[in-house]
Amino acid sequence: MNRRGFLRLSLVAGLILVAPRLLKAGSERSVSMIEKIEKTDAEWRNILTDAQFDVLRNEGTEPPFSSDLNKQYGKGVYHCAGCDLELFSSETKFDSGTGWPSFYAPIEGHVETRRDFKLILPRTEYHCARCGGHQGHVFKDGPEPTGLRYCNNGVALKFIAA
Known part of the structure; x- marks a missing residue:
């Protein structure tokens, strides 16, 4: 040979x-047990901004340090900008220094994950469990107690103060 x-x-x-x-x-x-909602692209475009549509529906990424939510540290809850499902408590938010809002744990059952090979190496992406809107990626470099960092696009969230 x-x-x-x-x-x-x-x-x-x-x-x-x-x-x-x-x-x-x-x-x-x-996979969570949350009841799913589905809309056409046209229906999503009617309720989302262009930036929200790009991130939530096309799995885009906003530029780092572009979201006011990156430095939001008041008490409250972060909701999906697409369907208003509660995704994160302010109690799990931390400053990761990455330029995106980061959390060490989502509200249980409110996000779904899957493997992403877009950058060749596998990553774990997560989506809203109700509308499937892309939120960001989860990494194993976060603080205790989970050791995880849910790195979220700020445009995909809305903050509701407590």
């Missing part, structure tokens, strides 16, 4: 070994 044949065989063998794990990782999801 020549070098080229060996490399092809190695590549195929590697794909056979890795593909099932990638497919399984890509299908990892957490």
Whole structure:
């Protein structure tokens, strides 16, 4: 077997070994029991700003440090900007220094997660459990007690003071 044949065989063998794990990782999801709402793109465009639509419906990302909610530390609850579901308590908010509002835990059952391979390396993205609106990504570099950082797009949230 020549070098080229060996490399092809190695590549195929590697794909056979890795593909099932990638497919399984890509299908990892957490699912809540919240009743879902669905709207057409036209219906979402009627109730969301262009920036909200880009983040919530197209999984966009707002620029860091662009949201007033990044420095909001009053008591209250952060709701999904799309459907008003409560997602985070102000008690779980912390300053991550990333430029996006960050929380160490969502309200239980109010977000759903799935694996995201858009940047090649897998990340865990999370969405509103009711409307499916993209909120951000969760990382394992947050503070105790969870060690998680829910890095949220501020435009995808609205803050309701207590």
